[in-house]
Amino acid sequence: MKRARVAYAGAIHAAVAAGNQLKLDDGRIVDETEVIWLPPVKPQTVFALGLNYADHAEELAFKAPTEPLVFLKGPNTFVGHRAQTRRPADAAFMHYECELAVVMGRQARKVTREDAYDYVAGYTVANDYAIRDYLENYYRPNLRVKNRDTCTPIGPWFVDKEDVADPMNLTLRTFVNGKLTQQGSTKDMIFDISSLIEYLSSFMTLNKGDIILTGTPKGSVDTAVGDEVVTEIEGIGRLVNTIVGDETFNIAESKQQAENSI
Structure with a gap:
């Protein structure tokens, strides 16, 4: 459903x-x-994977990692379907990342790969924008790259695990203003879903509502103010997002300040 x-x-x-x-x-x-x-689920702890597709690592001239490259995301980064994402005026390169998001269904600690899917509730689509200008290196993405407000649209649907026959064989696509710019498959992940759950739960507790963003394939290109970006995953959904500039948010912030002063 x-x-x-x-x-x-x-x-x-x-x-x-x-x-x-x-x-x-x-x-x-x-x-x-x-x-x-x-967002179709309220994000709790959110884990994001870097360089989890070999073709994306190659695209960036990096060797594929030998263990998961994981960082955390704050809840204010998330917005829903048809929302706007802010592109800072000083950003020279801001690209989308179409990702399968795995939603945990119950607490997990020291889970084996064989049992990993027993702890999954379902899936949704995420578009985890990155601002490369702020990147120190791909093995240490700092907060300004991946934790900016509105930078991670998610949705529109949460799809029950039982309705996805094989989450490790789904086609991912991104369209910018109607043009196909990215295409890949979850089968090409370096670390698959069960491996990620085993890895994360080996040293910390995963809880119901936690989300794992599983990385993106090659094909990430720069976006501009006014672009409509559509990220879609076979059987999961089609997530629409629009890039806007600082001025859109400055107007909203000015209105809010005026209301607060009344």
Whole structure:
């Protein structure tokens, strides 16, 4: 089943797909364009993988890592389907990253690869933008590269594990303004889902709602203000996002400051 979280008529609702529409938890049927899409799950601890596709590592002239390259992401980075992502005015190179997001369904500690999927609740699509200008090196991405507000759209759907026959054989694609710019397959991950769960749970506890962003294949290109970026994963969903400039957010911030002063 495809599940979503949306805001509609002043309230937050759980929703499910109903053809080309949404069915809210109170039974109302609404059009997908009538709601504000929220991240389909509330992110808890979020683990992000760097260089987890060999072709992407090669694209960046790096050797593939011999153990998972993992960093953490804060909750303010996440926005929903059809949201806007801010491109800082000083950024010379800001690229998308289409990634399969794995959502944990229960607490996991010292889990073996063979049992790893027993702890998975389901999957969603993430677009984890990176601002290369701020990168020290690919083995140590600093906070300004990957933890900026609005830089990680996620959604639109949370798809139950049982509805995805083989998460390690899904096609990933990215389109910028309708043009295909990235294509790959989850089968090309260096460290697959079960390996990542085994690795992470070997030294820390994973909890329900934790998310693992599993990396991106080659094909990441620069984006510009005004671009519509669509990241899609076979059987999971099609996530739409728009790049905006600082001025859009400065206007919003000015309005908020004026309201606070009243």
